[in-house]
């Protein structure tokens with residue numbers, strides 16, 4: 001399909017997009033093969049506490065003598081999971097609600113639009129904070145909550161897409177052919193209109209990872225998993241004399257967020273090519 | 282013997298896109314005599330606009346003139362420097378562009394935009410002189426003076442198209458190209474503009490080209506017609522010859538695909554098939570795959586343009602009737 | 604017995620859901636009858652409401668008021684149709700490139716509507732049928748086209764497939780909205796001919812929308828002329844083309860570029876920047892024959908000869 005190869009070509013023509021992709025693949029390999037790459041188990045305690053980076057511990061050790069490098073590598077698993085699950089959920093909800101709202105229109109659309117607008121104005125992080133504080137510090141909750149609170153921007157994009165696609169002749173013909181609204185939404189509108197939401201979701205993955213880190217940093221993270229946020233939180237008290245225990249997880253968090261914003265940039269480029277690159281037809 | 286105003290010789294223009302070469306114009310030659318209008322017809326993608334843009338040297342950067350020579354009003358257009366070209370373009374010759382309806386800026390009044398365009402070419406004119414000339418121009422294209430105070434969106438398609446024509450006539454050129462100047466308009470407006478162009482051409486004694494895919498429009502305005510197919514000139518003759526007695530099978534097909542009021546309710550005849558892929562080099566008659574009378578020979582030889590009874594045709598089976 | 608009867612159909616578009624700032628009278632009191640098996644032409648210039656009429660009649664857009672009767676039962680009032688009636692009314696649009704879901708192969712685009720409407724028992728039979736239609740339409744070999752995506756086909760090919768898609772559902776009534784106006788002259792004929800062949804074979808009734816009077820005269824049995832949402836003339840195609848009565852139709856006729864016959868053009872009045880329409884005749888601002896009466900009141904549509912109705916005061920002077 002020409003569309004796909006063109007899409008890939010335009011994506012790779014963005015320098016950021018290419019860099020983002022390479023960084024992401026590296027990170028994915030790190031997460032998938034964490035047990036192989038990490039020299040120690042992330043929870044292995046040793047007597048070698050707070051020792052600076054060395055040959056045996058490339059990123060040094062923390063206050064319990066755990067290898068920071070191994071923990072960072074394993075932390076990638078948690079971060080990527082949080083990012084993908086939360087952003088995926090957000091995309092799913094946003095796409096369905098946005099498409100329904102745009103397609104059905106009328107009063108339903110007005111109500112949904114109002115909800116979307118209020119969500120977008122509301123400081124979502126506080127909402128997440130409260131919910132996690134009330135319901136408990138569980139990674140699953142955290143992912144769900146992030147997903148359930150960030151869908152409105154996706155819904156808004158999908159709604160706009162739907163409004164333009166539903167005026168296209170092929171949708172009108174589908175209606176005349178007797179296709180049901182559900183079928184039209186799921187076979188024609190969503191598959192044709194969801195790409196901008198995908199681009200937005202790439203950025204949201206970075207956002208979700210940051211949110212999880214922030215929660216962990218505030219002590220609201222899941223205590224049973226190794227995450228970068230939690231490492232930073234643990235290392236706070238030793239920051240002044242053991243910089244490595246806080247700097248490495250910090251750097252990785254930042255790199256990950258940047259990676260997904262690069263990918264988002266590449267997707268944007270691929271979706272909305274500059275006018276000069278479009279052949280005049 | 283009238284003066285030759287435009288002389289196009291063996292012109293080939295290619296576009297480069299995605300490492301492919303699109304042969305938009307191939308080996309086109311024709312002449313336009315003073316006071317004549319020549320129509321260029323052909324279906325979408327046959328290279329009509331490319332030809333026009335080459336003549337006034339406004340090709341996009343990915344286009345290259347592979348061969349040929351163009352002499353326009355005595356200038357050797359293709360070898361003129363950009364600076365010299367700028368001096369004569371719009372003054373000696375100009376063009377009304379296809380899809381020009383949104384060429385004006387939507388946030389400025391039409392009058393100011395026209396005045397700016399005029400000032401750019403005539404820096405010594407005073408405000409009053411400019412306004413006078415503009416009013417005179419509007420009268421020429423049958424527009425009321427108040428359009429000068431209007432914004433582009435307040436004008437209808439027909440009025441905008443008249444303004445584009447006025448814009449092209451701003452500096453009294455001797456040669457003008459109309460590229461699909463009436464295509465997006467409804468029938469009545471189109472008809473009116475055609476009438477207006479006719480009388481303008483006469484009163485200003487202009488020479489030029491009329492590009493259209495609509496044989497009807499071209500036949501109203503032109504003395505001669507050049508028929509293009511896939512970048513090549515396939516037939517060139519007087520309007521009467523082309524319409525009454527088309528020789529090339531493609532032209533014959535075009536003429537017969539027009540519905541006629543006088544006809545009985547019977548089938549329209551068309552030309553089955555599509556324009557060939559212009560990125561492939563051809564070593565045959567370009568029309569052969571769609572031609573109803575093509576023989577083996579047509580798939581082996583590129584027909585040259587032959588002159589027959591004062592007209593030119595590029596077909597190996599010339600004169601053969603379907 | 605008419606297949607479709609339309610009475611005083613109106614469609615006003617308004618901008619803004621809460622504050623109705625302005626309204627466009629896209630259709631303003633249109634009434635006509637379509638007899639079974641005929642090709643009923645609708646002509647008029649851009650913006651006169653042709654597409655709106657097609658959308659309302661094919662129940663894709665709700666009317667503001669008026670009555671539509673199809674095969675004796677009322678269609679107006681709701682967009683909900685029973686599946687059988689839904690199948691019987693099909694539509695083809697102007698832009699072939701927009702008429703197909705860009706992500707579906709041609710085969711899927713054709714199979715889906717057939718499945719929904721239970722045409723044939725299984726996909727194999729449906730495929731067989733599709734191939735038959737494609738072959739008749741000159742696709743050779745037909746199965747090579749089924750695997751392609753819409754962007755891999757030309758406008759003329761897509762428009763022919765668009766016609767096939769509609770006709771595979773065996774509609775009783777087909778709306779064809781400017782189905783060739785975006786195509787090149789040389790391929791128009793093949794599309795029009797396919798349409799004519801199929802509707803003749805299946806005895807389908809067609810609402811043929813076009814702005815091209817010569818094409819309408821060529822293919823239609825009756826022609827209705829619209830001007831700014833109002834019907835100004837209705838008669839047989841032959842009469843409209845040979846002896847048009849309404850000034851607008853006459854102007855239209857005189858301006859249709861033709862290579863066969865040079866006609867004397869009728870001069871119309873120039874339109875100003877602002878086009879305010881008062882209570883008078885819709886065509887008055889441009890009409891070369893207008894007189895006092897025309898400014899005051901819109902003339903009613905009156906049958907002044909058998910089968911020939913005109914809305915113009917010129918023919919109502921008694």
Ligand SMILES: Nc1ncnc2c1ncn2[C@@H]1O[C@H](COP(=O)(O)OP(=O)(O)OP(=O)(O)O)[C@@H](O)[C@H]1O
Pocket residue numbers: 279280296297298303305323324325326327328329330331332341343379494559
């Ligand atoms: N800037 C460009 N880059 C690449 N190819 C181009 C460019 N402009 C035109 N072409 C190609 O060159 C060929 C001729 O185009 P051209 O615009 O001259 O045709 P035309 O006869 O004017 O068609 P139309 O009637 O649609 O205006 C086409 O195949 C077109 O796709």
Ligand SMILES: Nc1ncnc2c1ncn2[C@@H]1O[C@H](COP(=O)(O)OP(=O)(O)OP(=O)(O)O)[C@@H](O)[C@H]1O
Pocket residue numbers: 616617627628629647648649650651652653654655656814
């Ligand atoms: N969805 C809409 N909202 C508001 N106004 C509309 C809408 N659709 C059409 N109109 C207006 O209704 C009028 C009739 O439009 P319509 O599309 O039916 O014209 P048409 O005869 O099909 O024109 P064309 O030949 O350009 O296709 C126009 O003035 C148009 O601007």
Ligand code: SF4
Pocket residue numbers: 849850851884885886887888890891892893894897902914915916917
């Ligand atoms: S009623 Fe008057 S204005 Fe209207 S068309 Fe007839 S003559 Fe012209």
Ligand SMILES: [Mg+2]
Pocket residue numbers: 329330331379460
């Ligand atoms: Mg062109």
Ligand SMILES: [Mg+2]
Pocket residue numbers: 653654655780781
């Ligand atoms: Mg329309």
